[in-house]
Amino acid sequence: MIVRIIKNKTYLIFIAILFSNCLSLNGPMDADADLETLGKWSVDGNKLKVVSKQPVENNSLYVQNMNAYWEQIYEVLPKEIMDKYVKELELITDGKEETLAGVKATDDSNRYWNFGIDPADLPKSKITENKDFMHTLIHEFGHVLTLNNTQIEPSEAEYQVGNDRYLTMEGLAFKDSYINQFVQEFWYENDRIDIWDEIQNIQNARKRLDRITLFYLNNKAAFFTAYAAESPEEDIAESWTYFILNERPKNDNTELNKKLLFFYQFEELVQMRSEILSYKN
Numbered sequence: 343m344i345v346r347i348i349k350n351k352t353y354l355i356f357i358a359i360l361f362s363n364c365l366s367l368n369g370p371m372d373a374d375a376d377l378e379t380l381g382k383w384s385v386d387g388n389k390l391k392v393v394s395k396q397p398v399e400n401n402s403l404y405v406q407n408m409n410a411y412w413e414q415i416y417e418v419l420p421k422e423i424m425d426k427y428v429k430e431l432e433l434i435t436d437g438k439e440e441t442l443a444g445v446k447a448t449d450d451s452n453r454y455w456n457f458g459i460d461p462a463d464l465p466k467s468k469i470t471e472n473k474d475f476m477h478t479l480i481h482e483f484g485h486v487l488t489l490n491n492t493q494i495e496p497s498e499a500e501y502q503v504g505n506d507r508y509l510t511m512e513g514l515a516f517k518d519s520y521i522n523q524f525v526q527e528f529w530y531e532n533d534r535i536d537i538w539d540e541i542q543n544i545q546n547a548r549k550r551l552d553r554i555t556l557f558y559l560n561n562k563a564a565f566f567t568a569y570a571a572e573s574p575e576e577d578i579a580e581s582w583t584y585f586i587l588n589e590r591p592k593n594d595n596t597e598l599n600k601k602l603l604f605f606y607q608f609e610e611l612v613q614m615r616s617e618i619l620s621y622k623n
């Protein structure tokens with residue numbers, strides 16, 4: 343197997359792929375470079391405490407009103423996970439579109455998580471009325487759910503070691519973790535994991551993008567979005583999001599239906615689904 347480059351903590355961002363038909367050059371590996379921090383808060387449930395923020399003259403309305411926005415965000419996401427893991431909120435921006443939001447562990451243990459939001463993309467209306475923003479929130483939550491310290495353990499490994507535990511960018515997945523079971527079920531089909539692993543080793547960004555695009559096109563029926571083909575981490579976060587926002591499939595005739603049904607085997611995830619969807623009532 344091929345070397346995986348493990349870098350410092352970077353945001354697992356959600357690129358605004360929803361708005362375009364082509365893959366963005368900014369993969370999750372090198373996306374942090376263009377992000378500017380406008381303010382940072384420590385998070386305790388739905389309460390925020392300022393850690394730092396830009397001087398008043400640069401202060402956007404969002405920085406001033408972040409409490410109100412956070413309350414809305416906190417309200418729609420399952421509390422047991424938010425309370426346990428999400429301890430920081432950061433306003434990050436690269437201007438309109440591209441990065442809408444992102445999450446990253448606060449250190450290598452993956453115990454606590456930082457939620458990053460781009461104020462340039464925050465909807466003006468209630469967030470629950472904005473489909474793209476809701477999709478992004480649920481997607482980012484999916485990363486916290488699947489990459490926290492109960493799912494992944496820190497690892498020095500730079501290679502995929504063996505076939506029974508998938509090596510994520512954050513560490514080695516436990517055998518029974520959601521992401522490991524997901525990879526076992528969906529990424530060994532058609533040697534996807536090996537082909538994808540080789541692509542990770544391509545240094546030239548343009549060539550890497552060409553190859554990942556081709557990988558997506560060759561496996562199109564297996565992915566909900568082009569962005570999902572970026573990595574198993576993105577695939578499970580996208581599939582999770584579709585699981586939340588779509589009806590339960592009537593059969594398992596397609597790989598996408600199988601991916602939705604994957605989540606129904608876990609009672610706690612079905613519970614979280616109804617928790618999230620209760621915003622519609």
Ligand SMILES: [Zn+2]
Pocket residue numbers: 354355356481482485575576579
């Ligand atoms: Zn993501």
